[in-house]
Amino acid sequence: MSEPYEFEQKHLDDVLEKIQDAKVANELERKNADKKRADVDDGWNDVRYRSSTYSGLFETAMSVRQQQQMLEQREAEMNSVEHQAQVLERLRERPYFARIDVQDDGTDGAEPIYIGLASFSDAPDHFLVYDWRAPISSIYYDEGVGDVTYTTPDGPQQATVHLKRQFQIEDDKVVTIFDTDEAVGDQMLLDALSGESTTKMQSIVTTIQREQNKIIRNTAADLLFVQGAAGSGKTSAVLQRVAYLLYRYRGQLTAGQVVMFSPNQLFNDYIDQVLPELGEQNMVQMTYYQYASRRLPRFNLETLQERFEGQPDTDQKHLINYKGSLDYFNLMQAYAKSLNQSGIQVRPIKFRGQEIISADKIKDIYYSFNENYNLGNRLFGTKERLLKMLQSQVRTEMKAEWVDEQIENLSKEEYDSLMGDEEKEFKSDEDEHNYVAKIIVTNEMRPLIKGINRNRFININRQFVHFLKSVPMRTQLADYQLTDAQWDEGVERTVAQMREGRLSLSDMTPFMLLFDLIKGAHGERDIRFLFIDEIQDYTPFQLAFLKYSFPKARFTMLGDLNQAIFTKENAVGLQADLQHLFNPEKSEYIELTDTYRSTQQITDFAKAILVDGATINAFEREGAKPVVKVTGSDAEMVDIAKERVEKNIADHETTAIITKTLAQAEAAYAHLRSEIDLTIIRTENQRLVPGTIIVPAYLAKGLEFDAVIMWDATEENYHDEDERQLVYTIASRAMHQLTILANHQLSPLLADIDESLYVKG
Numbered sequence: 001m002s003e004p005y006e007f008e009q010k011h012l013d014d015v016l017e018k019i020q021d022a023k024v025a026n027e028l029e030r031k032n033a034d035k036k037r038a039d040v041d042d043g044w045n046d047v048r049y050r051s052s053t054y055s056g057l058f059e060t061a062m063s064v065r066q067q068q069q070m071l072e073q074r075e076a077e078m079n080s081v082e083h084q085a086q087v088l089e090r091l092r093e094r095p096y097f098a099r100i101d102v103q104d105d106g107t108d109g110a111e112p113i114y115i116g117l118a119s120f121s122d123a124p125d126h127f128l129v130y131d132w133r134a135p136i137s138s139i140y141y142d143e144g145v146g147d148v149t150y151t152t153p154d155g156p157q158q159a160t161v162h163l164k165r166q167f168q169i170e171d172d173k174v175v176t177i178f179d180t181d182e183a184v185g186d187q188m189l190l191d192a193l194s195g196e197s198t199t200k201m202q203s204i205v206t207t208i209q210r211e212q213n214k215i216i217r218n219t220a221a222d223l224l225f226v227q228g229a230a231g232s233g234k235t236s237a238v239l240q241r242v243a244y245l246l247y248r249y250r251g252q253l254t255a256g257q258v259v260m261f262s263p264n265q266l267f268n269d270y271i272d273q274v275l276p277e278l279g280e281q282n283m284v285q286m287t288y289y290q291y292a293s294r295r296l297p298r299f300n301l302e303t304l305q306e307r308f309e310g311q312p313d314t315d316q317k318h319l320i321n322y323k324g325s326l327d328y329f330n331l332m333q334a335y336a337k338s339l340n341q342s343g344i345q346v347r348p349i350k351f352r353g354q355e356i357i358s359a360d361k362i363k364d365i366y367y368s369f370n371e372n373y374n375l376g377n378r379l380f381g382t383k384e385r386l387l388k389m390l391q392s393q394v395r396t397e398m399k400a401e402w403v404d405e406q407i408e409n410l411s412k413e414e415y416d417s418l419m420g421d422e423e424k425e426f427k428s429d430e431d432e433h434n435y436v437a438k439i440i441v442t443n444e445m446r447p448l449i450k451g452i453n454r455n456r457f458i459n460i461n462r463q464f465v466h467f468l469k470s471v472p473m474r475t476q477l478a479d480y481q482l483t484d485a486q487w488d489e490g491v492e493r494t495v496a497q498m499r500e501g502r503l504s505l506s507d508m509t510p511f512m513l514l515f516d517l518i519k520g521a522h523g524e525r526d527i528r529f530l531f532i533d534e535i536q537d538y539t540p541f542q543l544a545f546l547k548y549s550f551p552k553a554r555f556t557m558l559g560d561l562n563q564a565i566f567t568k569e570n571a572v573g574l575q576a577d578l579q580h581l582f583n584p585e586k587s588e589y590i591e592l593t594d595t596y597r598s599t600q601q602i603t604d605f606a607k608a609i610l611v612d613g614a615t616i617n618a619f620e621r622e623g624a625k626p627v628v629k630v631t632g633s634d635a636e637m638v639d640i641a642k643e644r645v646e647k648n649i650a651d652h653e654t655t656a657i658i659t660k661t662l663a664q665a666e667a668a669y670a671h672l673r674s675e676i677d678l679t680i681i682r683t684e685n686q687r688l689v690p691g692t693i694i695v696p697a698y699l700a701k702g703l704e705f706d707a708v709i710m711w712d713a714t715e716e717n718y719h720d721e722d723e724r725q726l727v728y729t730i731a732s733r734a735m736h737q738l739t740i741l742a743n744h745q746l747s748p749l750l751a752d753i754d755e756s757l758y759v760k761g
């Protein structure tokens with residue numbers, strides 16, 4: 001064994017021994033904590049339940065409270081002991097993955113810093129392992145050997161790095177050592193990338209690249225915008241970023257205050273192991289559809305599939321574009337403001353089928369407040385007045401005939417239960433009658449009160465239509481390539497959809513915003529960080545809405561304008577719009593151009609699909625050229641697919657067959673299922689399973705597979721110029737192998753690609 005190996009093995013043995021000691025100590029602590037908890041549990045037996053007198057009740061409450069406090073304290077101790085046990089277990093498996101020898105300027109000698117998944121010290125301030133997120137660990141990702149500057153809590157520190165070493169440790173043995181003078185050595189990266197794909201995404205802490213590190217550790221920007229080619233590690237960087245933020249703001253930030261909007265549920269499933277692997281809890285993950293559905297429970301919202309497969313004509317595209325614009329967002333704000341003067345749409349309040357407060361009366365109240373009121377205050381003031389009016393209505397109703405009837409019809413049990421347990425004395429029969437009548441009326445009014453509290457008297461559907469109808473008067477539609485007639489047609493479509501309880505994507509966000517504006521909603525102020533993946537599929541309107549809905553959050557947006565499969569050509573304007581939404585001085589734009597997912601051959605091919613795909617650099621990893629095969633029949637396509645999949649299975653590689661639509665996935669599945677063992681992914685709510693899958697393109701976003709078979713890439717399926725991005729998205733899912741099959745005729749989007757970049761099958 002050579003000298004560094006010997007040294008490092010010995011060091012590893014020492015550290016492992018100390019970890020083992022710490023584990024023993026932890027185990028003892030845990031037993032202690034267990035015992036203390038058992039004592040508390042016993043304590044419950046001493047809690048006396050006395051409820052016959054007030055002081056007895058009070059005493060019981062106090063001792064229960066005391067028990068609870070003790071229990072909470074023990075639980076916290078237990079959790080930290082348990083948390084520590086988990087950390088130690090992880091460290092035991094792999095204590096560290098790198099070492100840097102750093103000499104701070106003005107000090108003697110270099111200190112070796114070992115970097116791992118968590119910190120570990122055997123004495124205060126004596127760190128055997130540094131967490132990868134500690135300030136000093138940043139040197140490992142950012143710098144080579146030589147003079148460096150790193151950030152400490154006291155400001156920048158100059159230092160010299162004498163050694164950078166990377167390790168592979170397996171079963172307590174140092175298997176490989178790489179010494180490198182680059183940031184993160186290519187050899188290590190190559191090793192990390194040469195593995196096979198799994199159904200779960202893995203962490204990348206050992207090989208984070210410099211550009212990615214910038215994304216991970218950024219704490220200054222209100223808007224961090226990452227444009228990155230397919231496979232450039234946007235998702236990876238952002239997940240390690242969440243882990244970093246949870247570490248950096250420990251004690252102030254919880255995983256529940258971090259929200260990630262992801263493209264689909266399958267993707268959530270794919271990434272949900274990364275944070276636990278890093279010893280952190282998962283953030284809140286949801287799709288935009290889920291978010292909107294939660295807020296608009298009465299509507300059926302347009303699904304991912306409907307959105308993707310619906311083919312709007314050009315006029316409709318203009319309409320959709322306009323409805324997604326910032327101009328439209330601003331127009332709605334102006335409309336909302338105008339509601340302070342007039343136009344609020346309300347419904348009368350009815351009780352037992354009778355109108356008791358008319359719509360006009362409600363409007364009068366709404367507009368009785370002076371012009372300094374904003375919409376939120378106006379609504380609040382109206383609610384208060386309405387509730388008061390209901391209260392006085394109770395007195396009137398108590399005398400109504402129906403109340404007498406109800407009282408007469410009460411059984412003895414019902415009557416007693418209305419009276420309650422306690423003995424009551426009434427001065428007269430009339431008093432008793434009134435008492436019961438009041439209860440009956442109040443009960444009957446309860447849903448009304450609830451409705452008022454929930455703003456039901458605002459007719460939000462009608463309000464939305466009122467808004468839509470006002471649009472031609474507020475703007476020059478011609479500026480958006482629309483005529484008034486086209487707009488009116490659009491309004492009619494929306495109204496018809498709303499009647500059926502449906503809302504399209506282009507209407508659902510404006511609808512939510514309008515209601516929020518009327519309510520004067522302040523948004524979810526508890527959320528501190530918001531991540532939006534696949535940003536190119538969001539409209540500026542949606543982003544403005546999210547900013548409004550999460551006013552205290554810092555935003556991280558990631559996307560690839562080349563994969564804009566929904567918004568297509570409009571994605572380009574997005575960046576300009578963001579400058580209106582976020583202070584440009586607090587916005588940072590980072591571009592990732594190096595890609596890691598695919599082999600050089602696949603990346604070169606995918607790049608050629610794009611018209612200007614020049615700024616994408618493949619990490620040098622060799623593989624077979626993509627295969628493009630034009631077949632003579634469906635049967636031939638099935639045969640080739642079968643052959644490929646069988647070979648992949650033999651080579652332990654996972655295959656995804658990607659079709660354009662769900663219907664095509666179903667059709668291909670029907671052909672293939674008797675030939676190959678495969679799973680069809682029909683909805684985003686399915687799980688990703690190991691083995692061969694068949695999936696429509698819009699559900700494959702963000703995922704990756706060893707081998708991809710693009711199914712039926714014919715002219716019929718992919719012909720529009722704006723489908724280029726879709727073809728690129730499909731091709732860029734492949735890590736090692738890409739096969740493109742087309743029955744009879746290849747899509748023109750692929751036909752132009754230089755023949756040297758692929759093999760004709």
Ligand SMILES: Nc1ncnc2c1ncn2[C@@H]1O[C@H](COP(=O)(O)OP(=O)(O)OP(=O)(O)O)[C@@H](O)[C@H]1O
Binds near residue numbers: 192207228229596
């Ligand atoms: N620094 C790295 N070290 C090792 N592997 C990496 C690194 N960066 C990215 N990868 C790997 O590259 C692959 C692609 O990464 P990721 O899915 O994060 O890219 P993406 O930019 O989100 O892609 P897309 O936009 O196509 O969905 C993953 O397998 C990831 O583990």
